[in-house]
Amino acid sequence: xxxxxxxxxxxxxxxxxxxxxxxxxxxxxxxxxxxxxxxxxxxxxxxxxxxxxxxxxxxxxxxxxxxxxxxxxxxxxxxxxxxxxxxxxxxxxxxxxxxxxxxxxxxxxxxxxxxxxxxxxxxxxxxxxxxxxxxxxxxxxxxxxxxxxxxxxxxxxxxxxxxxxxxxxxxxxxxxxxxxxxxxxxxxxxxxxxxxxxxxxxxxxxxxxxxxxxxxxxxxxxxxxxxxxxxxxxxxxxxxxxxxxxxxxxxxxxxxxxxxxxxxxxxxxxxxxxxxxxxxxxxxxxxxxxxxxxxxxxxxxxxxxxxxxxxxxxxxxxxxxxxxxxxxxxxxxxxxxxxxxxxxxxxxxxxxxxxxxxxxxxxxxxxxxxxxxxxxxxxxxxxxxxxxxxxxxxxxxxxxxxxxxxxxxxxxxxxxxxxxxxxxxxxxxxxxxxxxxxxxxxxxxxxxxxxxxxxxxxxxxxxxxxxxxxxxxxxxxxxxxxxxxxxx
Ligand code: GLU
Numbered sequence: 001x002x003x004x005x006x007x008x009x010x011x012x013x014x015x016x017x018x019x020x021x022x023x024x025x026x027x028x029x030x031x032x033x034x035x036x037x038x039x040x041x042x043x044x045x046x047x048x049x050x051x052x053x054x055x056x057x058x059x060x061x062x063x064x065x066x067x068x069x070x071x072x073x074x075x076x077x078x079x080x081x082x083x084x085x086x087x088x089x090x091x092x093x094x095x096x097x098x099x100x101x102x103x104x105x106x107x108x109x110x111x112x113x114x115x116x117x118x119x120x121x122x123x124x125x126x127x128x129x130x131x132x133x134x135x136x137x138x139x140x141x142x143x144x145x146x147x148x149x150x151x152x153x154x155x156x157x158x159x160x161x162x163x164x165x166x167x168x169x170x171x172x173x174x175x176x177x178x179x180x181x182x183x184x185x186x187x188x189x190x191x192x193x194x195x196x197x198x199x200x201x202x203x204x205x206x207x208x209x210x211x212x213x214x215x216x217x218x219x220x221x222x223x224x225x226x227x228x229x230x231x232x233x234x235x236x237x238x239x240x241x242x243x244x245x246x247x248x249x250x251x252x253x254x255x256x257x258x259x260x261x262x263x264x265x266x267x268x269x270x271x272x273x274x275x276x277x278x279x280x281x282x283x284x285x286x287x288x289x290x291x292x293x294x295x296x297x298x299x300x301x302x303x304x305x306x307x308x309x310x311x312x313x314x315x316x317x318x319x320x321x322x323x324x325x326x327x328x329x330x331x332x333x334x335x336x337x338x339x340x341x342x343x344x345x346x347x348x349x350x351x352x353x354x355x356x357x358x359x360x361x362x363x364x365x366x367x368x369x370x371x372x373x374x375x376x377x378x379x380x381x382x383x384x385x386x387x388x389x390x391x392x393x394x395x396x397x398x399x400x401x402x403x404x405x406x407x408x409x410x411x412x413x414x415x416x417x418x419x420x421x422x423x424x425x426x427x428x429x430x431x432x433x434x435x436x437x438x439x440x441x442x443x444x445x446x447x448x449x450x451x452x453x454x455x456x457x458x459x460x461x462x463x464x465x466x467x468x469x470x471x472x473x474x475x476x477x478x479x480x481x482x483x484x485x486x487x488x
Contacts, residue, residue: 005037007211008073009063010200012044013055016261017062019314020215020245020253023279027242028213029068030280030302037210041073042203043084046193051086062262066272067295072207080207085199092194095202095232096155096187104231105187107153108135109146130183131156155188157231165223170211170240170304177223185224197224205234213240213304240304242283246311253314269338269375271330274323283312292325320373327372332362339365339378346379348386360469367465381461385469389456389478392485397452405441406449407486412439413450414479423472425464432464453482 009025011017032039041063045051060075072078082088099105108131119129136158138146146153165177187198194202200221204212219241229236247257259265265275273295280298281291284307293301327335340361343349349357368381392398400406412435420431436446448458454466454475467475 003208003210005032005035005211006040006207006209007032007037007213008040008042008204008207008209009070010042010044010203010214011059012047012050013052013059014047014050015055016263017055017059018260019262019265019279021059022062022066022262022275023245023282023312024213024215024242025063025068026066026276026279027240027284027302027304027307029070030298031211031213031304032071033299034302038071039069040078040080040207040209041070041075041083042207043074044196044199046085046196046199048086048193058261058263062266065266066262066276068276085203088199088203089193091206092188092199092202093192096194096198099157099187099231100155103158105155105157106135106138106184107143108156108184108186109138109143109151109153110134111151128181130181131185133184136184152190154186154190156184157187157227159184159227165226167222167226167236167239169219170213170238171242171307172219172309175219175222179223179227182224182227187228197221198228201225201228201232201234204237205229205232209237211238211240211304213242216241216243240307242307243309243311245282246313248313248315250311250313257314258316267376269342269378270319270323271326271338274319274326277326278319278322281318282314283307292322324373327369327374332366335369336362336365338375339372339382342376342379343382346383348379348382363465364469367461367469371461384455384457384460384466389454389481392452392456397456397458398485400444400448400458401452401482401485403445403449405439405445407483408439409435409441409446410449410453410479410483410486414476414483417472417475417479420472423468425468428464428467449482449486450479453485454478 007028009021009028011021011025029039031037041060043056043059045056056074063070070076072080073083077083096105100107114134115131118132118134122129122132135153135156159179159182161180163179165179167175169175185197186195188194203209222239222241226236245253247253249257253260259268262275266272276295277291277293277298280293280302284302286293286301286306327338330338336358340353343361343365344351349361353361364382364385365378368378368384371381372378392401413432416431416435420427432446432450436442439446447463451458451460451463454463454470460466470478
């Protein structure tokens with residue numbers, strides 16, 4: 001194909017932006033950027049009841065957060081607009097009129113009750129119900145009669161029967177459908193609004209879309225769309241239907257499986273680069289084992305022929321692992337920017353924050369960063385600096401505190417700390433090593449009592465970092481309390 005690639009993402013703004021939508025957008029974006037083509041955003045808001053501007057905003061903000069920029073479409077404009085379907089009704093009406101004039105579509109005055117009755121009859125006869133063609137050849141007289149009754153017509157496409165519909169899907173290979181079970185289907189509803197299948201074809205054709213990459217759930221719409229392309233005499237784009245995203249139980253991903261909207265991941269403090277990296281791997285597989293990809297690498301490597309037709313299972317642990325990787329690349333300042341809202345929300349600090357406090361927080365978050373898969377986890381990990389040590393009741397911990405060596409090391413370390421002038425990590429380390437040596441206590445028998453005294457747990461951040469950030473006074477206080485635990 002010489003024509004330059006033009007792809008689009010065409011969300012229906014009917015709720016928060018789903019992670020599955022984000023993946024469709026991403027595959028389109030990667031495909032466009034890889035082939036130096038164009039990426040468009042069109043809003044499909046013909047479902048007037050369910051569409052909202054709020055959802056449209058949410059989709060745009062999420063796309064921007066993910067860094068998926070578009071060359072044409074809502075907000076940015078372009079020469080193929082408008083890019084919101086409800087603003088394109090005239091364009092659809094012209095296309096419908098053309099079909100009616102050419103006898104390829106017709107007004108149908110059948111009421112819903114009549115259609116339903118006929119449907120039941122066909123079912124009772126063991127047939128697959130299709131529209132019976134009642135209004136295919138109405139006389140002028142019949143039309144006038146229906147109009148006089150106040151019936152509001154729909155428009156149906158005249159579907160030639162027995163013509164197979166075939167296409168090569170970029171993901172699913174050669175696909176064949178039989179048109180005989182379709183019947184003359186509605187293209188414009190009685191309120192004058194075209195159905196999705198019609199609007200999408202007129203839009204994709206008039207926006208010169210070359211490749212339609214979208215969710216698998218639209219595969220069954222494709223034959224109808226192809227019939228519309230043919231009727232209108234438009235070139236048919238290349239289709240690529242990507243698999244649904246499923247939860248770990250292999251059911252369609254929903255709230256039950258955890259966060260499903262992009263916004264929720266943003267709110268939990270995931271990084272856009274990590275989400276993009278993860279979503280790219282959800283259905284697309286690179287040539288080798290590499291899992292961490294920069295955007296440039298993704299753009300370079302991405303190709304539709306490596307997109308699998310198998311279901312994609314959402315694996316939160318993998319997303320966390322990737323996010324962890326990206327968080328480790330952040331500078332201390334950037335890491336604090338990401339985590340601060342959660343620390344404030346937990347009530348550990350309140351804004352405005354002094355420079356000095358900010359420096360301290362930066363170090364504290366840095367100190368716990370090995371435990372953070374995403375930003376929100378900072379609050380629960382940094383709490384060790386703020387809250388009092390919780391009462392130690394766990395048997396394993398108490399046993400450690402009851403070791404003969406435990407009060408010895410705690411006492412010796414507390415005494416040494418009291419005499420310290422500078423309280424930086426290196427001095428603390430030197431002092432602690434000295435205390436261990438002098439007391440002849442090694443390994444976990446030296447570290448664990450101190451850790452338990454300082455945090456109430458055997459796990460947590462690096463001990464020297466913790467000590468220096470807690471400060472001398474708090475450390476001494478906690479060591480004394482720890483000593484009491486030894487003799488209890
Ligand atoms: N508006 C449709 C949806 O949100 C997308 C249609 C398409 O990509 O063709 O599911």
